[in-house]
Amino acid sequence: MSQRNLEALDVGAIREAFPILQREFNGEQLVYLDNAATTQTPDPVIDAMSDYYREYNANVHRGIHHLSQEASIAYEEAHDRVAEFIGASGGREEIVFTKNTTEAENLVAYAWGLNELGPGDEIVLTEMEHHASLVTWQQIGKRTGAEVKYIRIDDDGRLDMDHAADLITDDTAMVSAVHVSNTLGTVNPVSDLVDIAHDHDALAFIDGAQAVPNRPVDVEAIDADFYAFSGHKMAGPTGIGVLYGKKAVLEAMQPYLYGGDMITKVTYEESTWNDLPWKFEAGTPQIAEAVGLVAAIDYLEDIGMDRIEAHEQELARYAYEQLGAEPDVEIYGPEPGPDRGGLVGFNLEGVHAHDLASIMNDHAVAIRAGDHCTQPLHDKLGVAASARASFYVYNTTAEIDELAVAIDNARQLFA
Ligand SMILES: Cc1ncc(COP(=O)(O)O)c(C=O)c1O
Incomplete structure (x- = not known):
């Protein structure tokens, strides 16, 4: 997926249609990465x-x-x-x-x-x-x-x-x-x-x-x-x-x-x-x-489903690269490509997924932690829970950078 496709989608303009994305917590701008659970709602809806x-x-x-x-x-x-x-x-x-x-x-x-x-x-x-x-x-x-x-x-x-x-x-x-x-x-x-x-x-x-x-x-x-x-x-x-x-x-x-x-x-x-x-x-x-x-x-x-797909694949690839570069992060599922959707499930070694989500929440980064309604799959993966960052049409690579910083904060805290 090329960068051109990402640029073709005007994420700045898209974000303006979603009033909730303007929210701040403790002075920090919301980074909403829990879209596989529920996406946000644009003004036209x-x-x-x-x-x-x-x-x-x-x-x-x-x-x-x-x-x-x-x-x-x-x-x-x-x-x-x-x-x-x-x-x-x-x-x-x-x-x-x-x-x-x-x-x-x-x-x-x-x-x-x-x-x-x-x-x-x-x-x-x-x-x-x-x-x-x-x-x-x-x-x-x-x-x-x-x-x-x-x-x-x-x-x-x-x-x-x-x-x-x-x-x-x-x-x-x-x-x-x-x-x-x-x-x-x-x-x-x-x-x-x-x-x-x-x-x-x-x-x-x-x-x-x-x-x-x-x-x-x-x-x-x-x-x-x-x-x-x-x-x-x-x-x-x-x-x-x-x-x-x-x-x-x-x-x-x-x-x-x-x-x-x-x-x-x-x-x-x-x-x-x-x-x-x-x-x-x-x-x-x-x-x-x-x-x-x-x-x-x-x-x-109006945006185009193929462009939404391309945007999410690009974000998933970026997240995979940012998070997966660290040896203490385990990412689940296939490598980025056409058979991978716009979400990344992972665990940080030595930190329970709930603690990780809670530390991220302190920095207004919203992710999901738990079994994601797939308990038998988690049993098979050998973990009780995982963290999940999931993307939508309004997410940016800058938000994934914030996710990576939040993971680093957790790493320092639990070191
Ligand atoms: C793959 C999959 N199937 C089914 C569901 C259930 O959706 P709902 O809670 O809207 O019924 C979800 C929700 O997370 C899901 O991710």
Whole structure:
């Protein structure tokens, strides 16, 4: 990735759109490097949600008054916009709004897994799954008798695709894999995994929580049956996530939540289900959040997803070089390159990751420390916790320099 690409992205102007980045703590300017957990929100998203509440707040699908009509149109069209953003040619019928990625995983696990799985079936995950997928399928396995298996990772933090080819068989009913690991930064070859799954008539679920915010994603090129992500990791609001599902697969599934809006006809004895995607969106949905998500997509596409990807890869490479130069810093995951996303998980020898994060916080540098919802992966790495710096469109190499200084402070303190 060339420096030219980095310069092409006007980070100074971008930062001005994010009011929170102006905050200072103890006289020091905030350095926000916890973007894999939640990204910050630009003015256009805040304004769009504020406009919604000021101008056309109403419940959707139920009213014939002006406000409800305007809210309904905005809410329904938000599905179309998301479909366009991720290349889902089936449009709104293939886009279900959920609370977050976790709920999207649970929706499929409950609505499909509980009904379709049984003893003799296998669910194949990867060793780098987030708990959102790992715990969910583990529990569905326990309830249905299906066995859960894990594709190994190699010493570089990449998936062992030979093992994947062995593990996925005609007994496999579901392959659920993370697109970009939130701990290792690995970008997995998800379309290859989906191909293997389909060769054995298994369905494939891809967790795109760390992919959609940071790179162009085309769900039809990947060919996944399901694909999920969260608004709050892509400059959008909390409280909204997306489940993409192929129309035929969603149509064959039972609803997950029951109640208002997801029905067509109800009697005291029976109910019939609404069309897609409303069949999976029971009750009053996230209307303001859907409006905010559209504004976030517009904002990101305006910058260009390929440029965002290039910017983050450059930052990851820079961080890798700055941090990795010291022998007492261990960085997890593959070396910088096309199969590494914009985050760096690491440990400083002799300093617990929580202490490290706390020292950084004293200097207004926000990183994450802990197991990042990948406890089994940390067990495999032989550590209880790791520190993670994760980047977004508004981060700079100067901020990574501050990260390196903060690490040096911790080094001195614990020496
Ligand atoms: C890879 C991955 N999957 C799933 C999730 C869960 O996202 P959410 O908390 O928005 O449901 C996260 C969040 O950190 C993640 O990084």
